[in-house]
Amino acid sequence: MKLLCLLFFLLILPVTLSAQSGAIEVTAPGNRFLKLAVDAPRCTDALANPATAKLAVDVLVNDMNMSGLFSAEGRATPAASREQLLADFNYTPWVTAGFDMLVKGEYSLKSGGLTVEYRLYDIINRKMVTAQRYHGSTKDIRRFSHQFADEILRVITGEKGIFTTKIAYVASHTGNKEIYVMDWDGGNPLPLTKNGSINMNPDFSPDGRDVIFSSYKRGNPDMYRRSLSNSSETLISNRKGLNITGNWSPDGGSIALALSKDGDAEIYTIDREGGHPVRLTKSPALDLYPAWSPDGKRIAFVSDRLGKPQIFIMNSDGSGVKRLTTSGNYNVNPRWSPKGDKIVFSRLSGSGFNIITISPDGSGESQLTADGNNENPSWSGDGRFICFSSKRGGGDGIYVMRADGSGQMKVSQSKGKYFQPVWSRR
Amino acid sequence: MKKYWVQTLAGISMCALLAGGCTNKGVKKEDALASGVTSESSDAEIARAAKAKADAEARLREEAEAKKRAAAEAKPVEIVPATDVTDSRREALNSAIAPVTIGNLFETVYFDYDKSELRQDSRDVLAKNAEKILKSYADAKIIVEGHCDERGSAEYNLALGERRAKAAQKYLTTLNVKAANLSIVSYGKEKPAVSGNDEAAWAKNRRAELAVIK
Secondary structure (H helix, E strand, O other): OHHHHHHHHHHHHHHHHHOOOOOOOOOOHHHOOEEEEEEOOEEOOOOOOHHHHHHHHHHHHHHHHHOOOEEEEEEOOOOOOHHHHOOOOOOHHHHHOOOOEEEEEEEEOHHHOEEEEEEEEEOOOOEEEEEEEEEEOHHHHHHHHHHHHHHHHHHHHOOOOOOOOEEEEEEOOOOOEEEEEEEOOOOOOEEOOOOOOEEEEEEEOOOOOEEEEEEOOOOOOEEEEEEOOOOOEEEEEOOOOOEEEEEEOOOOOEEEEEEOOOOOOEEEEEEOOOOOOEEOOOOOOOEEEEEEOOOOOEEEEEEOOOOOOEEEEEEOOOOOOEEOOOOOOOEEEEEEOOOOOOEEEEEEEOOEEEEEEEOOOOOOOEEOOOOOEEEEEEEOOOOOEEEEEEEOOOOOEEEEEEOOOOOOEEOOOOOOOEEEEEEOOO | OHHHHHHHHHHHHHHHHHHHHHHHHHHHHHHHHHOOOOOOOHHHHHHHHHHHHHHHHHHHHHHHHHHHHHHHHHOOOOOOOOOOOOHHHHHHHHHHHOOOEEOOOOOOEEOOOOOOOOOHHHHHHHHHHHHHHHHHOOOOEEEEEEEOOOOOOHHHHHHHHHHHHHHHHHHHHHOOOOHHHEEEEEEEOOOOOOOOOOHHHHHHHOEEEEEEEO
16 A cells, blocks of 8 residues: 555656646636535545544635635545545546536645645546645644645636735734734634734735734834744834834835824835835825835825825825825725725725725726625735625624625634734735 | 746746757758758867756756745745733833823813814813813823724724824913923724713713823
């Protein structure tokens, strides 16, 4: 049997290596979702752990269903013979069951570690599309499923998925507003602050390794930077008054934020250490919540210079200010899509806050939510998804939806109040 | 995404390079034939071999680099969570860095919805507060805290609360309270005075409070 396994890997691994990047043609008739089965991974040693195998399937199925490309379902392993795992894998039952694609896998729990191998099969064309092996410990099983989900998106669309990315957010179940980070689907929530104060508006650096946020821990709303891999925090802006709503520039070199050191809230840029402040807005109104365009050339922001808060766009040197939103009388929380084609924001009307997308030229407004209060939208790095906080009948929490508003799903897992989610770029 | 394209582009350019190399060889051979040279010179052969070797090495390097990049990309950030702090330790930490204030010494000033202008009753309250400051707290450091009701965005309310605090601060200075002794902070809608989702609660939360800094 060991020899068989060895043979198997010798056969499969070269295939993995030769799998070239690029989209493959997998078209489902009638523009329906691709039907994907995720088979429970098979244990290759005596240490089978059904809970691990089930979690692996559940995580992958959830990612694939959220992708908007697949209708995925987890399948208990059919009583198949050993041979079916090998090169002469029998596609016929899967064809008969109406599946377009299939994920099979194996795992081993030898000597405290976890090794997982996933393989994606194209049932229609009867071929393996991609395969990946991951080594780690049992706690990594969620990450391995997310990694393979990213890989599936890569081979299907030509662009890697975002299922290994993180969402940072504010929650208040401790009685204080602290900052946390979790997997996109709510898994592995971890606290980033525990200072017992009010912490607000986290934002990831473009490389996903640092988070900036504002905190009252020294009495004033100052801005801090914290590396995810180091719990110490660096104070980067404690200028007099507000140091709030920081948004990291796409090149990671500067941070746009609102400071009120010269009177009322105005938009400035500072470098990542907090130095070299450059004032971009000069108006007696409140200007805040800057949002960089992905090319770094423009900044959207909120201003009440016309009476009520509306969204404006300016060049990143402060010139060429133009009003973006002309409908509604309370539009806030802009965030520019990673592809640059849309700006998402939230609008307060009689029915509460709702999430809306609009083109940067002000056309094509589209309301994505309709239930309850929905605030602080943030794009996933591939622009396919938007996370936001919601207070609604279906439960308060952090929600995720596709960029067209479909597939709205609560991802935060505990009860309590959640605020200001932000999606890491990678 | 960017990296992926870089890799793809690198792959494409590598193919183009190799293809270009082949074409060149073909051209050279034709030239040699045309000029009547029947046997290839050993120099050209050596050069070709060297070029092929260099190409192969470059390709290997490129592949190794691509692998390294992919590995770096796949490597997840190890998140170090915030450490647990006992309540007493936290109190000590926070009191060391955040000012401690005494509230409830002065009357609260109230505002209209989405407004920071002082109403007549607010001016009256501030006049009383100014009198008390001049009489009993003439040299004390006083902080004016601006607050909002729960409606509207948290961020916009931070800026609005600051406007309210500033309006109160400015009026106090016109009543001869030393500007140097006054500072402000906005809490937006983060610290409501009362809970509730009706006008009665909102009216109590749109306010400016004065506190003495210890």
